[in-house]
Amino acid sequence: MAQIYKPQPRQAKNKPVLAQTVVGLDHQGRGVIRTPQGVRFVANALPGETVNVMVDGKYTASLLKVLEPSAHREKPPCDYYQSCGGCDFQHLELTAQVTHKQQTVQEMLRKFAGIEAQAWLTPLQADAWHYRRRARLAVHFDRKRQQLTLGFRASQSKRIVAIDSCLTLAQPLNKLLKPLRDLVANLALAKHLGHVELIEFAQQPVVLLRIATRIEQSDRTQLEVFAEANNVAVWLAYEHSVEPLVATQILPQYHTDGAMLSCQPTDFIQSHRQLGQTMVAQALAWLDVQVNEPVIELFAGSGHFTIPLAQAGAKVTAIEGVISMVEQLQHNATANGVAVDAFCANLEQPWPQQSWGGKTYKKALLDPARAGAAMAVEEIAKRNIARIVYVSCAPDTLARDAATLKAHGYALKRAQVIDMFPQTHHIEVITLFERE
Numbered sequence: 533m534a535q536i537y538k539p540q541p542r543q544a545k546n547k548p549v550l551a552q553t554v555v556g557l558d559h560q561g562r563g564v565i566r567t568p569q570g571v572r573f574v575a576n577a578l579p580g581e582t583v584n585v586m587v588d589g590k591y592t593a594s595l596l597k598v599l600e601p602s603a604h605r606e607k608p609p610c611d612y613y614q615s616c617g618g619c620d621f622q623h624l625e626l627t628a629q630v631t632h633k634q635q636t637v638q639e640m641l642r643k644f645a646g647i648e649a650q651a652w653l654t655p656l657q658a659d660a661w662h663y664r665r666r667a668r669l670a671v672h673f674d675r676k677r678q679q680l681t682l683g684f685r686a687s688q689s690k691r692i693v694a695i696d697s698c699l700t701l702a703q704p705l706n707k708l709l710k711p712l713r714d715l716v717a718n719l720a721l722a723k724h725l726g727h728v729e730l731i732e733f734a735q736q737p738v739v740l741l742r743i744a745t746r747i748e749q750s751d752r753t754q755l756e757v758f759a760e761a762n763n764v765a766v767w768l769a770y771e772h773s774v775e776p777l778v779a780t781q782i783l784p785q786y787h788t789d790g791a792m793l794s795c796q797p798t799d800f801i802q803s804h805r806q807l808g809q810t811m812v813a814q815a816l817a818w819l820d821v822q823v824n825e826p827v828i829e830l831f832a833g834s835g836h837f838t839i840p841l842a843q844a845g846a847k848v849t850a851i852e853g854v855i856s857m858v859e860q861l862q863h864n865a866t867a868n869g870v871a872v873d874a875f876c877a878n879l880e881q882p883w884p885q886q887s888w889g890g891k892t893y894k895k896a897l898l899d900p901a902r903a904g905a906a907m908a909v910e911e912i913a914k915r916n917i918a919r920i921v922y923v924s925c926a927p928d929t930l931a932r933d934a935a936t937l938k939a940h941g942y943a944l945k946r947a948q949v950i951d952m953f954p955q956t957h958h959i960e961v962i963t964l965f966e967r968e
């Protein structure tokens with residue numbers, strides 16, 4: 533047989549294996565080590581552990597072996613844990629997760645705002661498994677192999693990890709994973725599907741298909757059979773609109789503290805099936821709302837805090853940036869027999885141009901997205917509002933905004949972690965600021 537030259541596969545560059553002690557945990561839940569080249573962050577490593585690592589980036593190293601484990605290390609119960617990008621804290625015992633979350637907020641407030649909370653309340657916790665009421669599943673149809681993959685993205689990657697079950701997903705959604713995959717694989721639509729969302733609502737779960745084309749009748753029929761068999765509502769989200777598969781389908785509903793609210797399935801809802809309501813009750817208690825007191829609520833969504841505030845007797849002015857959510861909030865107020873002034877505005881802009889910007893408010897409640905509320909806290913502070921409850925899902929922007937409030941004479945009276953995202957490093961915290 534003729535000999536031909538075959539190139540050898542390129543050897544991966546030999547990188548040294550280092551034995552290191554983990555000296556801390558960063559705000560993304562990664563272990564911190566000090567190597568001769570500088571600080572590196574190591575996913576899955578815990579403080580106090582001795583580990584073998586390989587430096588694989590300017591700021592990162594990968595964990596090869598745990599030589600001496602931490603007393604807080606747990607065996608992750610999920611089969612997909614090493615590959616799926618959804619959870620990153622299953623290897624850490626739950627109490628230690630929550631302690632770490634509180635310490636992270638404390639450190640950020642100290643470092644970026646020079647602030648200590650006057651009191652830290654015991655963290656609010658509920659189910660730590662099967663708690664998530666919203667999930668986005670990635671879909672890929674391999675045309676060559678005629679094969680469908682439905683699952684979560686791998687960590688830091690576009691790769692999809694096919695999953696049959698998820699330990700953090702609410703059970704009514706978890707049960708849908710297998711039948712949903714079988715269904716989607718048979719749809720002509722599978723090739724045009726952006727992704728699929730599963731959302732748990734009060735009446736029944738919603739399966740939301742993000743699609744780029746109109747659907748064929750054969751797909752429609754299959755989806756109707758699936759909806760009936762699994763007691764779910766199917767909704768279709770196009771680029772600029774969302775509609776139910778069945779025209780008579782009513783809007784989904786969710787519970788808030790003392791009320792039932794409707795929303796579009798594409799609207800934001802709090803991710804923990806129990807702690808959403810708990811958090812509203814806590815915010816109302818901390819605001820200590822009095823009857824007829826003027827309260828401004830920012831980043832109001834479809835009324836999750838607004839309606840209970842109005843039910844408690846406050847005269848609420850609610851601001852939200854998405855017009856359809858403002859309309860929904862108004863509808864929810866009417867349906868629950870309360871009056872609310874709701875306005876659509878971009879809260880990154882100053883308020884003087886706004887009709888509601890010139891009114892007097894005694895108290896404020898804000899629940900921004902991760903970007904925080906830089907402009908809104910400037911505006912609140914200028915108005916001499918006595919008491920502010922700020923709910924945050926990002927301690928870095930909370931610390932930045934807390935610095936603004938401190939500069940205007942506010943003190944951080946109380947803070948409390950709400951464990952809204954167990955088994956992940958994500959943090960939710962509720963804070964109370966008052967003028968000194």
Ligand SMILES: C[S@@+](CC[C@H](N)C(=O)[O-])C[C@H]1O[C@@H](n2cnc3c(N)ncnc32)[C@H](O)[C@@H]1O
Pocket residue numbers: 800801802831832833834835836837851852853854857877878879880899900901
């Ligand atoms: C974390 S959600 C909270 C929603 C609501 N408070 C709840 O509990 O369901 C943040 C809300 O702020 C809105 N939002 C984000 N950026 C905004 C902006 N620049 N101006 C006004 N609203 C904004 C979003 O549309 C979303 O409804």
